[in-house]
Amino acid sequence: MAEESRDSLEAVRAEKLKRIAGLGIDPWGQRFDDHRAIADVRALEVPKPQEGETPEPGPAVRIAGRIMLRRGQGKVVFLEVRDWTERIQVFIGKKQVGEQSWSLVDELDLGDLIGVDGTLGYTKTGELTVFATELTFLGKSLTPPPEKWHGLTDQEMRYRRRYVDLFANPESLQTFLARSKIIRTFRKVMEERGFIEVETPTMQSIAGGAAARPFVTHHNTLDIDLFLRIAPELYLKRLLVGGMERVFEIGRVYRNEGISPKHNPEFTMMEAYQAYGDYHSMMDLTEALICGAIEAIGGGYQRPWGEKTVDFTAPWPRRTYHDLLREYAEVDPGDFDAVKARAQRAGIATAGKDRDVVISELFEALVEDNLVGPVFVIDYPAAICPLTKRKASNPAVAERFELFVDGIELANAYTELNDPVLQETLFRSQLAGMAAEESMAKMDDDFVRALKHAMPPAGGLGVGMDRLCMLLLNKASIRDVVLFPLMRPQVSQAGAVDVEDESEI
Numbered sequence: 001m002a003e004e005s006r007d008s009l010e011a012v013r014a015e016k017l018k019r020i021a022g023l024g025i026d027p028w029g030q031r032f033d034d035h036r037a038i039a040d041v042r043a044l045e046v047p048k049p050q051e052g053e054t055p056e057p058g059p060a061v062r063i064a065g066r067i068m069l070r071r072g073q074g075k076v077v078f079l080e081v082r083d084w085t086e087r088i089q090v091f092i093g094k095k096q097v098g099e100q101s102w103s104l105v106d107e108l109d110l111g112d113l114i115g116v117d118g119t120l121g122y123t124k125t126g127e128l129t130v131f132a133t134e135l136t137f138l139g140k141s142l143t144p145p146p147e148k149w150h151g152l153t154d155q156e157m158r159y160r161r162r163y164v165d166l167f168a169n170p171e172s173l174q175t176f177l178a179r180s181k182i183i184r185t186f187r188k189v190m191e192e193r194g195f196i197e198v199e200t201p202t203m204q205s206i207a208g209g210a211a212a213r214p215f216v217t218h219h220n221t222l223d224i225d226l227f228l229r230i231a232p233e234l235y236l237k238r239l240l241v242g243g244m245e246r247v248f249e250i251g252r253v254y255r256n257e258g259i260s261p262k263h264n265p266e267f268t269m270m271e272a273y274q275a276y277g278d279y280h281s282m283m284d285l286t287e288a289l290i291c292g293a294i295e296a297i298g299g300g301y302q303r304p305w306g307e308k309t310v311d312f313t314a315p316w317p318r319r320t321y322h323d324l325l326r327e328y329a330e331v332d333p334g335d336f337d338a339v340k341a342r343a344q345r346a347g348i349a350t351a352g353k354d355r356d357v358v359i360s361e362l363f364e365a366l367v368e369d370n371l372v373g374p375v376f377v378i379d380y381p382a383a384i385c386p387l388t389k390r391k392a393s394n395p396a397v398a399e400r401f402e403l404f405v406d407g408i409e410l411a412n413a414y415t416e417l418n419d420p421v422l423q424e425t426l427f428r429s430q431l432a433g434m435a436a437e438e439s440m441a442k443m444d445d446d447f448v449r450a451l452k453h454a455m456p457p458a459g460g461l462g463v464g465m466d467r468l469c470m471l472l473l474n475k476a477s478i479r480d481v482v483l484f485p486l487m488r489p490q491v492s493q494a495g496a497v498d499v500e501d502e503s504e505i
Helices: 003-022 038-042 094-105 155-160 162-168 170-192 233-241 279-297 321-329 336-345 355-366 420-427 445-451 465-473
Strands: 060-071 076-082 087-093 113-122 128-139 216-219 224-228 246-254 266-275 302-305 308-311 318-320 375-381 394-405 408-415 458-464
Touching: 038 060, 038 087, 060 087, 060 128, 076 113, 087 094, 087 113, 094 128, 155 162, 162 170, 170 246, 170 266, 170 279, 170 465, 233 246, 233 266, 233 445, 233 458, 266 279, 266 465, 279 375, 279 394, 279 408, 279 458, 279 465, 302 465, 318 321, 321 355, 321 375, 336 355, 355 375, 408 465, 420 445, 458 465
Parallel strands: 087 128, 318 375
Antiparallel strands: 060 076, 060 113, 076 087, 113 128, 216 224, 246 266, 266 458, 302 308, 375 394, 394 408, 408 458
């Protein structure tokens, strides 16, 4: 829509707002009690007339919502009104609503919010309809909505103006309602299993608990730099030391890294820790959480993912890291010369890199994209897992798993390392060839001090909630399941941020 045309339409709406106020009606509305969700109204039993019969009036109803469509003229107008549950047709007749409500009709625009009192019934054409007896004005939309209510098709603009996307594109609203169900189900499953939800600091003095580049901020009074957390792990494990035996947290974490269809700089993570468990306990928990979420949103365990179908029926396969490397990279992980040669053929530099760093890069390059899943990849090289307990039968292997679906990592879990002496040693060990931001070798003296008070053997789990929602709701980009994804503003020639015209990151 041209800017001049939009300005003209907004001027017309502004005049209507004045006329509404002139009728003695508050154009911004007041409290509107006892209205029912439109989905509930549509579920009411109303006798549907047979052909040739006169429709019978149904029950009295009260609804509220946004005007999505309008047709008719003269003394009869039909509206489509939508709330966050459904849509319904509204019939407005001058005779039925009286002068006060009818005086509003000429001032109504698409996008306005209204309340409707009336009776539920069917029109002669068989359309379920609220036959209005009274209108209540609840809010004026001064900006025209997308043309014909399907004009907001530009994907980037949908991300930038999510407030319009939600009411203009019903499928977008349903996505976020389903996301809420998934997160609510996670809480329900955790509470049923005896876990308690806690909150840990989002500003931390050490960027620990994961391998990532942090965001840095500054506390003026204390005159210290702080990091937005990249993981809540080390604080949650302190709680295990304190005697809180089953804890979890669902919250935002922040990583100052790239943006892609699978990455947003801030995202939602669920982390959980279970005293006296291990990574097998966490596999069982992961299946229960995700299967519970699927049952909550419906649609079955055979779920579409792009042009594929993913079968989430439990139990899920458990494959060792080294077996998968042998299968897809066609190399024996125990033969480092062969591993280096295969890595070099895959375009991976090997000079000056620790053995397990090379193996890890080879796994990422040649194995992960083949993991259709869901599949638990278990038993990782110990050197790249400094927070993980080693297998008693083989100290070179860490009791860790990652859950993959179609090459996407959804969950990461360990049998937690609780040896303070080994933990301190590993915090100080920087593997050759691994960038500092990709390493978890960040010394946290207080965490080691906590471990010296004895942390019970435990299993720990982290689940990326945004990626899970992508997969379960069949969305190609993480931005489709994040209400307000980070976007780069474009600076105008005057130096101001132009929120009307911004380029995508």
